[in-house]
Amino acid sequence: MNNPLLEITGVGIEFPTPKGPFCALQNVNLKIHKGEFVSLIGHSGCGKSTVLNIVAGLYQATTGGVVLAGKEVNEPGPERAVVFQNHSLLPWLTAYQNVELAVKRVFKGKKTKAEMKDWIEHNLELVHMTHALHKRPDEISGGMKQRVGIARALAMEPQVLLMDEPFGALDALTRAHLQDSLMEIQKELNNTVIMITHDVDEAVLLSDKIVMMTNGPSATVGEILDIELERPRNRIQLADDPTYNHYRHEVLSFLYEKQRKPDTEAPAKKVQEDENKQSDVA
Amino acid sequence: MTLTNIAMIEPWIKIAKGENVAENIRILLTTLGLPLVGLLVFLMLWQVAASNINTSLGQFPGPVEALDQAKGLVSEHIAEREKAEAFYERQEARNAERVANDPDYVPKIRPYTGKPTYFDQIFTSLITVMSGFLLASAIAIPLGIIIGLSANLYSAFNPIIQILKPVSPLAWLPIVTMVVSALYVSDDPMVPKSFVTSMITVMLCSLWPTLINTAVGVASIPKDLVNVSKVLRLSYLEHVIKIVLPASVPMVFTGLRLSLGIAWMVLIAAEMLAQNPGLGKFVWDEFQNGSSDSLGRIMVAVLTIGIIGFLLDRAMLMIQRRVSWDKAATLR
Numbered sequence: 347m348n349n350p351l352l353e354i355t356g357v358g359i360e361f362p363t364p365k366g367p368f369c370a371l372q373n374v375n376l377k378i379h380k381g382e383f384v385s386l387i388g389h390s391g392c393g394k395s396t397v398l399n400i401v402a403g404l405y406q407a408t409t410g411g412v413v414l415a416g417k418e419v420n421e422p423g424p425e426r427a428v429v430f431q432n433h434s435l436l437p438w439l440t441a442y443q444n445v446e447l448a449v450k451r452v453f454k455g456k457k458t459k460a461e462m463k464d465w466i467e468h469n470l471e472l473v474h475m476t477h478a479l480h481k482r483p484d485e486i487s488g489g490m491k492q493r494v495g496i497a498r499a500l501a502m503e504p505q506v507l508l509m510d511e512p513f514g515a516l517d518a519l520t521r522a523h524l525q526d527s528l529m530e531i532q533k534e535l536n537n538t539v540i541m542i543t544h545d546v547d548e549a550v551l552l553s554d555k556i557v558m559m560t561n562g563p564s565a566t567v568g569e570i571l572d573i574e575l576e577r578p579r580n581r582i583q584l585a586d587d588p589t590y591n592h593y594r595h596e597v598l599s600f601l602y603e604k605q606r607k608p609d610t611e612a613p614a615k616k617v618q619e620d621e622n623k624q625s626d627v628a
Numbered sequence: 629m630t631l632t633n634i635a636m637i638e639p640w641i642k643i644a645k646g647e648n649v650a651e652n653i654r655i656l657l658t659t660l661g662l663p664l665v666g667l668l669v670f671l672m673l674w675q676v677a678a679s680n681i682n683t684s685l686g687q688f689p690g691p692v693e694a695l696d697q698a699k700g701l702v703s704e705h706i707a708e709r710e711k712a713e714a715f716y717e718r719q720e721a722r723n724a725e726r727v728a729n730d731p732d733y734v735p736k737i738r739p740y741t742g743k744p745t746y747f748d749q750i751f752t753s754l755i756t757v758m759s760g761f762l763l764a765s766a767i768a769i770p771l772g773i774i775i776g777l778s779a780n781l782y783s784a785f786n787p788i789i790q791i792l793k794p795v796s797p798l799a800w801l802p803i804v805t806m807v808v809s810a811l812y813v814s815d816d817p818m819v820p821k822s823f824v825t826s827m828i829t830v831m832l833c834s835l836w837p838t839l840i841n842t843a844v845g846v847a848s849i850p851k852d853l854v855n856v857s858k859v860l861r862l863s864y865l866e867h868v869i870k871i872v873l874p875a876s877v878p879m880v881f882t883g884l885r886l887s888l889g890i891a892w893m894v895l896i897a898a899e900m901l902a903q904n905p906g907l908g909k910f911v912w913d914e915f916q917n918g919s920s921d922s923l924g925r926i927m928v929a930v931l932t933i934g935i936i937g938f939l940l941d942r943a944m945l946m947i948q949r950r951v952s953w954d955k956a957a958t959l960r
Contacts, residue, residue, distance in 0.1 A: 438953030
């Protein structure tokens with residue numbers, strides 16, 4: 347392959363705390379090519395979200411940097427659209443208006459009003475939300491909100507689509523539906539995607555490449571696994587597929603043998619930590 | 629208000645249709661019956677207490693005397709209006725006569741200068757409170773947004789806000805009176821000085837709830853929404869208009885409702901002292917007047933003040949329901 351679209355080089359970040367700086371990430375290196383679907387997986391608190399936020403420009407790396415298409419990333423922007431875990435739709439706007447806000451911002455002067463309208467409707471159609479264009483977030487289900495969130499991000503025509511545990515807050519069935527939708531969209535648009543997940547099946551099913559992160563503090567990239575499964579992928583057929591299960595096994599063994607959480611023996615503490623993580627994410 | 633009205637009409641219709649009669653009677657008893665019982669008990673207690681209190685102005689007025697005084701105030705108002713009308717009619721007739729005799733004469737209409745009736749005073753009070761409240765909101769909402777957006781500004785302003793917030797209108801009034809007298813100098817003032825004094829006092833006291841609630845509302849906007857704004861690279865102004873303002877509308881309205889309640893309370897005190905023609909001045913004049921009717925009239929004023937305060941709050945609530953996207957918030 348030629349030059350990568352996105353290069354993360356030697357990225358590290360320290361957060362100031364009362365007890366001195368806390369090193370969350372150290373020397374993270376990653377190259378992502380155009381059209382690649384990359385998942386970041388790791389235990390809670392390992393800094394996956396931090397990597398994503400640095401790429402998004404919401405956090406500033408202490409060392410190293412991110413280069414997207416030859417330009418350094420140092421602030422947020424619509425070319426790196428984010429799908430947040432909690433949809434973060436504006437609750438006072440309808441699905442259509444939420445997407446419209448993004449489209450108006452990105453395509454001001456580039457598209458006519460009619461073109462914008464078509465573009466908004468097209469993107470909501472991609473995520474199968476045509477039936478609820480004019481409903482507000484509190485009138486639709488969690489899965490539908492996340493669909494609108496994805497439509498909003500897609501509508502920005504980002505160079506990289508960043509997804510922060512996009513399906514983490516959804517129930518298993520809804521999650522499966524959305525994963526299928528996402529694969530469908532991906533087949534059509536071939537976006538470059540970085541997705542954070544803690545779901546091994548989701549990572550193997552969707553990704554071209556799984557980046558496994560070591561435990562924090564000073565987390566970094568542990569292993570990178572290339573997933574060479576043919577597309578389109580079908581979850582039911584893959585369930586019995588030896589290659590698929592091999593990949594799953596690889597990820598599971600990384601997470602539970604090589605990077606086993608040091609305090610798994612003390613379940614109470616772990617639960618508490620997980621809760622802390624949850625509030626971090628939210 | 630509209631909601632409760634609907635709730636009270638619906639059961640009647642259903643009973644008339646013979647649908648679910650027992651259940652609808654129960655609904656009526658709780659929504660309509662219980663408040664009525666409460667009101668009756670209050671009126672009885674008032675009557676009993678009144679008959680046991682003898683003041684230097686005679687027996688303390690019970691509900692019946694108060695009602696009589698209310699009727700008296702209404703008929704006074706009507707009589708005064710008739711007098712005013714007659715006054716203008718006489719002037720017109722005279723003017724017409726003079727124009728007929730002397731075509732060069734430019735007719736003049738002199739305004740009627742009778743004393744303000746009870747309803748004129750209610751009207752003045754409402755105008756004053758609304759001006760003070762609107763002025764306070766016009767300052768508090770933008771300032772609250774600016775303070776809420778910056779943690780540093782918030783820290784800088786917070787002590788001043790906390791110190792000025794509990795100050796009573798009675799403490800502000802002398803200062804405001806002096807400052808207004810010094811600065812508001814005009815041969816032909818658009819509005820009387822007493823009005824300006826009352827309005828500014830109301831403004832100073834009703835500023836704080838809106839200011840604090842707006843600042844807190846703005847400061848507590850979910851981080852995700854702020855991130856959306858950053859990803860879209862909205863400018864400061866766009867961020868305020870598209871994200872901050874709508875997101876903090878529920879909190880702003882909570883503040884506005886508190887402010888309006890305070891504004892109405894403060895106004896009565898301010899009018900008493902500033903002698904701005906209004907309900908406060910009415911109460912003060914009746915107190916000074918000391919006739920056997922005075923206490924009854926003051927009781928009417930007390931009830932009027934209460935009812936208007938309640939209606940103002942309901943009006944704000946209705947606007948809030950209309951404007952706010954957060955329908956889930958309990959509004960009461």
